[in-house]
Amino acid sequence: MxxxxxxxxxxxxxxxxxxxxxxxxxxxxxxxxxxxxxxxxxxxxxxxxxxxxxxxxxxxxxxxxxxxIEPKCQHANVCGGCSWQHVPYAKQLEYKGQQVADHITRLGGLSDTIIHPAMGSESEFYYRNKMEYSFSNRRWLTREEINRDEFVDDSGFAAGMHAPGRFDKILNLNECHLQRKESFEILDFVRNYCIQHDIPPFDAMKHEGFMRHLMIRNSFHTDDFMVNLVTYQDDQELIKKLSDELLEKFPIITTIVNNINDTKSPTSIGRIEKVIHGPGYIVDKIGDHTFKIHPNAFFQTNTAQAERLYETAREFADLKDGEIVYDLYCGVGTLSLFMSQKAEKVLGIELVDVAVQNAKFNAKENNIGNVSFIKGDMKDVFTQEMVDKFGAPDVLITDPPRAGMHPDVVKRLKELKVPKLVYVSCDSSTMARDLKELAEVYDVQEVQPVDMFPQTYHVEAVAKLRLK
Incomplete structure (x- = not known):
């Protein structure tokens, strides 16, 4: 056929x-x-x-x-945020475990590696601590509307998620079950407020309008709750009136921030940031460490499951007294700090400057003196000179981006021959590719899939490697 x-x-x-x-x-x-x-x-x-x-x-x-099964959300078959709501959670975990196993065995050629069942999240819904909604003057039509014989107008004030593959059209949400219920209620309130007060949404084609994004962050371990209003223009009188209404309607809000992005870039990071109410950040914890989370700072989206992911990585590291840990692609240092409690010292390495600054700030805030952070591209700074300066690592943690590690970094790891290596991945296919190379020097003993994002196909994985 x-x-x-x-x-x-x-x-x-x-x-x-x-x-x-x-x-x-x-x-x-x-x-x-x-x-x-x-x-x-x-x-x-x-x-x-x-x-x-x-x-x-x-x-x-x-x-x-x-x-x-019948999806919980009416938008599940259209919105790209929850692609597996039609599958029972137990089956989602089964499929995710199979996906990781397939990549490790088929792409990585590692038939003897123990691959554990996927570790599930205690919360199947309402687990995200951050949601970013968008506004547009063009909404995504439903399948029923598209199939109508008569013309259907797609203009208006749309608030919700980007339609799959479209930067200019927004799926106008009537519900969302990824973040705690107040998240959608605030989105709905802001949408109605803007319509009632003739506040226009941003037009991504003409680059005009006012409301661009609404970002909501909530703490898992504290009562902190942030609303970040991202606008195309700076109108503090308008923002103040909207903020006052929000605070009256939603007393759970502890801080409101206005990011002003007056560029063509679709990002929610503003060229100017103004704190309207409260401290301008929220506070949360991972393990015993406290983190100040500013509007545009990176923080693991599923706090409770991030702790389980880090606990798995620390278990696989099997840290002993006096051992030195290198944390490659360390981001804002959350995993570095998590490891520091049982290590002699930890060195975090990260390319993004703001992440390195955040990591140093986080270490200082938590009074941790045995962690250092350096900025640089891994393939350039991961040299013998660095090893001579900071000491040879006994344990190496690597948590690369979705594309996996640069071939030069993989080559360097094979040369360095660190006794214990832990690979944390958000893409098991690229991890399998890297593990295949590392297996020339390391015994890839076991892999633990960890589900950070229920209702989606995404799955994290942690691999335990030991020098042959």
Whole structure:
């Protein structure tokens, strides 16, 4: 069967694949269909033709899988934020564990490595401590609206999430279950306030308007709650009136910040930042350490599960008295500080300058004196000179970006031959690629998948390596 682009076919989904797509087989050819579950029989349209596979768009579920459930949120089939709400959480964990195992064994060639079942999150919903909503004068139409015979106007004030693959259109949310319930209630309040007071949303095509984003952050271990209003213009009178209304309606808010981004960049980071109410930051903890989290600072999105991820990394490190730890790609130093309690000293290395400054600040705030941070590109600063200066590491932690480690860093690790290595990853496919190289020098003993993002296909993993 040729399966040409545009062709409609009936498919039986056999398994779950990378990035949350279901897999069907037609004469041995894999067909990937987003929004499906193993066991579904579906009607789909071929939208991409490749030499060894096809991609198809789900048109209709003809026979639902016994593992398919009704999503909690009405937007689940459209919004890109919760791509697996139609799958029971126990099955999500099963598929995520299978995904990591497939990458480690097939891409990494590591058939003897122990791969544990995925570690689930205690909270399946409302687990995020940060949400960033966007505003637009163009909303994403529903499938029902698109299929209508008459014209449907997509203009207006839309507040919610970017439609998948579109920078200019927003899915106008009527509910959201990722962050605590007050998060959506505040979004709804701001949307209605702007409509009532003729405050225009930002037009990404014409670069005009006022409201750009609404970022909400809440602490897990404290009662701190932040609202960050991101605007295209600086109008403090308008912001003050809106803030006063917010504080009266939502007494849980402890701080309000206004980021003013008057550039074409779509980021929520403002060129100017003004604190409207409260201290301008929230305070939270990971383990025994306290962190001041400013509006645009990085902090693990699922606080409770981040602690479990770090505990796994520390367990795999098996720290002993007097040992030196290197933390590559250390970010704002949360994992470095977490390791410092059981290490003689820790050196964190990070490319982003603001992250290094935040890491130093966090160490100082927590009165930790056995942690140092340096700025630099790993492939450039990770040299013998650095080892001579800070001491040879007994344990090395690496938590690279989604693309994995630079080949020069992998090569350097193979040369350095640190006795114990722990690899933390947000992409098991690139981790598997790096582990395959490291396996020439290291024994990759075990891998623990950790689910940081329920209702999505994303999964983190921690690998334990020992020098051969």
């Amino acid at each position: 040729a399966l040409k682009k545009g062709e409609e076919v009936t498919l039986e989904i056999e398994s779950a694949a990378f990035r949350g797509k279901g897999v069907a087989k037609v004469d041995g050819l894999a067909v990937f269909v987003y929004g499906t579950a193993p066991g579904d029989v579906v009607k789909a349209r071929i939208i991409k033709k490749k030499k060894n596979y096809r991609e198809a768009k789900l048109l209709e579920v003809l026979e639902p899988s016994k593992d398919r």
